[in-house]
Amino acid sequence: MQAVAGRFTQNQRGDVEAKFQIFLTLLAVLAGTALLARRVNIAPAILLLIAGITLAFIPGMPAIELPPDLILLLVLPPLIYSASVAMSWREFCANLRAIGLLAIGCVIFTACAVAAASHYLIGLPWSVGFLLGAIVAPPDVVAPLAIARKLGLPRRIVVVLEGEGLANDATALILYRFAVAAIMTGAFSLTKASGTFVAIMAGELAFGVAVGWLSLRARHWVRDPQIEITLSLLTPYIAYWIPEHHGGSGVIATVACGLYISWNGPLLISAATRLQGIFFWDLVIYLIEGMLFLLTGFQLRALLERSKEFAFGDILSATLLVAAIVIAARFIWVYPAFYLPRFLSRRLRASDPYPSWRTVFVIGFTGVRGAVSLAAALALPYALPGGETFPYRDLILFVTFGVILITLVGLGLTLPAVVKLLGVTRVGHREQIAEHDDEITARREALAAAQASLKKITDNRELTDEVLKLLHARHQTRASLLPDPIGSPEHEASAVGIALVRELIAVERKFIHAQLRAGKITDEARRRIERDLDLEEASLANRESGPAPL
Incomplete structure (x- = not known):
């Protein structure tokens, strides 16, 4: 009886393994086909x-x-x-x-x-x-x-x-x-x-x-x-x-x-x-x-x-x-x-x-x-x-x-x-440029609203100079990260700057990994630093996204 139960369990395990192998095969085909689709x-x-x-x-x-x-x-x-x-x-x-x-x-x-x-x-x-x-x-x-x-x-x-x-x-x-x-x-x-x-x-x-x-x-x-x-x-x-x-x-x-x-x-x-x-x-x-x-x-x-x-x-x-x-x-x-x-x-x-x-x-x-x-x-x-x-x-x-x-x-x-x-894409391209410009305007106006709110906060509350410097620095950083209108000289310079920032982020990642391997920081600290770098890199990707090419 135990031998029959053992064979039954073994057969069940074989079926599960076979189905899981098929699933892994499908996942591999999915990834490979998606990569091929991008290439062609x-x-x-x-x-x-x-x-x-x-x-x-x-x-x-x-x-x-x-x-x-x-x-x-x-x-x-x-x-x-x-x-x-x-x-x-x-x-x-x-x-x-x-x-x-x-x-x-x-x-x-x-x-x-x-x-x-x-x-x-x-x-x-x-x-x-x-x-x-x-x-x-x-x-x-x-x-x-x-x-x-x-x-x-x-x-x-x-x-x-x-x-x-x-x-x-x-x-x-x-x-x-x-x-x-x-x-x-x-x-x-x-x-x-x-x-x-x-x-x-x-x-x-x-x-x-x-x-x-x-x-x-x-x-x-x-x-x-x-x-x-x-x-x-x-x-x-x-x-x-x-x-x-x-x-x-x-x-x-x-x-x-x-x-x-x-x-x-x-x-x-x-x-x-x-x-x-x-x-x-x-x-x-x-x-x-x-x-x-x-x-x-x-x-x-x-x-x-x-x-x-x-x-x-x-x-x-x-x-x-x-x-x-x-x-x-x-x-x-x-x-x-x-x-x-x-x-x-x-x-x-x-x-x-x-x-x-x-x-x-x-x-x-x-x-x-x-x-x-x-x-x-x-x-x-x-x-x-x-x-x-x-x-x-x-x-x-x-x-x-x-x-x-x-x-x-x-x-x-x-x-x-x-x-x-x-020629339908030409209309879509113009729309995307206009949408990009409207987005820049909305970002600038949102920062202006935040700046006005910051002025009211500083007038109504007693804040130390360190806190004020921190708030103003945050506002200036946000303003400097605003994307530029497409076709402007600033936009081209921004594209070059984004590429360079990516290189600098890569340097930071390698240094932090070296610090971890040397035992100078913990894994938890490394993850927190990596999260900040990931968010910055995601912000760069968000800035450089634009209209589809004609």
Whole structure:
């Protein structure tokens, strides 16, 4: 008996070690692919997807299934929450009309277009066609935004794309649940579904704001960076899971929660928490996004094995047709969505003139599909309540993966060339220069306000000369660290000065390390000195960040 238990334990240990080795392999591939993407100037998501496909077909590589609940319940909440917190509430509200027309209108339009095309051209039932449309309708937010920021696109394009990416998953997942319910029960009511859709949206907005309010108050009361960061990690899951459990999508609640914290958090979150939290969340999102695209690529092998009951030519033609429909539907939608409201409203034209056709074209060109679509397809049930096989499940899976591959690789690789050809980056470059100058002005005015407050403090309080010297020295140091306007002689001199300061910091680091090894300072002292040097170096990186090159 003990020998059997020992072998069982040994087998368990072997399974754990094998899974951990696969995990380490994926981490190594993630790091190497990200480095390669930086060298060849390609979006990491594209190379990670291709790397995942390549790894899946290596002889001896075990199949890795992508559990749908892993994405919809564990991965999606922190991705949405992090993007919401990073977004400006003011800019989100200013572009709410465009975001809503894309995140709600375009998703519904695309789902209906795919349903009609798959019904009349492929022969799928209406309910299955609409389900397929709901799955492939929402564009991904990760890959196109990474490209857009690197290219230096105009700020408004980035805000609209980011806002759409935050909200469109909610629309698609709600439509998805309606379609699955219609197939499972054989009944569907448009009036009831529309009312439910509006109720879910309103309820999740209120719930998300409430969770954001409670989260900020709890973190402000705790005043401990480790606990605050832990609470910040719990927040998106609370905002997402409860509405999702009660029949909603959870996405709108998470977005509302993140936007509330983005707008109200700066005065309630401590500096120490913010510094540590930025690093923590950057690493978490980097690992999640990278693993997501890698594992998405891994699914092709399993999908090919499942799709043997269909002729490969039929699957390929269906995939190409649906991919063409989702790309065309976005272009068909975006131009009326951006131009028709202005044509109908003189007031809107006066406050927000017609955008350039180039701007609208770039927004239309960013219809890249991602892992959320694949997760929704994988989450389809295997059988109907009566025991029959879920209709066309494997075909939906393969078509969804094909649409992701075609849009991510095809549109993702050509987007930089399209943007460059249209000359859109020139507008973005001018905007970034103006934003940089406005930032310098705000920094100078903030220092002036602090100087005025310092004068009142010195007039109303009895302070020693040493304290006054310390305060004035701090103010002068802050003033000397202000960045200079781009293009000015001072800016060029500042760039040279920053490079030299980096060299001096490196000298200090080597000296402190030598002092530590000689036993003249303790490790604790070394860490405190290193922290000051790290903060100074981070400040230098913040000063030299500027517009993307043309």
